[in-house]
């Protein structure tokens with residue numbers, strides 16, 4: 001195995017459904033060579049004699065299988081080979097998770113989600129929509145919103161950050177805010193909220209400096225959106241209180257110590273401040 005994979009961090013995915021906060025203490029050093037190990041957590045696969053009925057991590061359909069990882073994750077063949085946008089929509093439409101950062105990081109482990117790429121624009125909006133509607137107990141709203149978010153996110157070209165001065169992760173938070181407030185170009189307060197949302201995310205992303213990193217910008221955008229929703233809509237999106245990037249060693253342009261997520265940092269949202 002290549003050296004680069006040997007000391008990669010990953011989030012602990014034990015009891016993932018109940019997982020609420022991304023704590024530095026829960027992040028373990030482990031390989032992320034998903035070509036051989038579990039797609040979700042990187043652990044070794046276990047080949048059993050007898051088949052078990054188990055739910056696919058992404059689509060939540062049940063299957064008979066001999067192969068599970070040590071943490072009992074299973075990904076069906078269809079989900080394993082799904083393109084990025086479909087994988088995001090499939091997982092988010094079925095997931096009951098309420099932490100948008102957790103949703104985003106789980107999705108980033110799917111093999112179709114590259115280190116950098118325009119699929120992150122949809123990933124940001126989808127993670128936030130999922131967490132929002134699961135938090136407000138309106139999960140049935142998700143499928144139509146995810147479908148609309150995907151259409152809008154596909155209009156944001158790759159490289160928009162450096163060529164147009166408008167990072168697609170920030171626009172993803174604007175799409176999210178537009179959808180949950182039902183904004184249109186003729187709306188008044190909703191128009192203000194969705195443009196302010198993008199502005200806040202873009203400000204945070206810009207101050208982190210280049211070169212572009214779709215992981216860093218996704219984290220920053222989701223943190224800004226969680227704070228914004230808490231402050232303006234009084235909906236408490238739980239992001240956890242700390243985050244360390246599990247992907248830094250896969251990024252050739254990683255800023256390392258210059259990025260606050262490299263060694264881990266506290267997450268500063270007003271909701272987190274209120275909780276402590």
Ligand SMILES: [Zn+2]
Nearest residue numbers: 038041069073
């Ligand atoms: Zn696993």
Ligand SMILES: [Zn+2]
Nearest residue numbers: 056059076079
């Ligand atoms: Zn599946």
